[in-house]
Amino acid sequence: MSEEAKATEGLKSISEVAQETSIPESTLRYYDSEFSDSLDIKRDPANRRMFDQNDIRQIMYIRRLLKKDKLTVKQVKDRLAVEKDLLMGPVRQMEDSAMSALTDRLDRIERQQELLVKAVEATLNEVRHSQRLLDLNLTRLSLIIGQPEQK
Structure with missing residues (x-):
């Protein structure tokens, strides 16, 4: 399978999505540009839009x-942003918690490293002192x- 085929496997072209959803291609392009913060529409190597099932569900929403709900574009953007924040809030909390733990x-680890360095330095000093005493x-x-002494 070619790299191009792998990259677009499971994805649908804009014409396929238009046919499946009864939404004109021009409207799909408009949604892609207007709601780009909420849509993650991929592009193939020829820069054509390629849609996965999540994209199609989000477009239908x-x-x-x-x-149906008669919201304005701005209202839809605001709603999508709030929903994204609600979904991402727990993710951000987990990220913050993980980052704090790390x-x-x-x-x-850095404190342990400092203690180990000090212990190695002390041991090295003891070895040097013992060597001087032996000499x-x-x-x-x-x-x-x-x-005559032998070294």
Whole structure:
């Protein structure tokens, strides 16, 4: 299957949607431009609009609000924005909560890292001190024995 075919699999062209919904293509294009914040209509490699089932459901909802409920375009936009906020509110809360938890975890990891660095530095200092003591004792021992020190 070609990349183009994969990208448009399960999607419908504007003419197919127009036929299925009885909404003229020009109206579908208008909805796409006017309600772009609420619609996520994809484009194929040739830049043609491609609609999935969610797009079609949303278009039918917009159509009902405009025609049956007699709302203005602005009222529909406002309503869609409120609905989106209501849906996205819990998502944003979860994102904020997850971000806070991740930030706390990162802070703990950074504190642990600082403690580990200090522990490694202290151990290294002890090793250096022990090495100096060993060198000093080796020098003393070689003087006592009377042999040159070996390193």
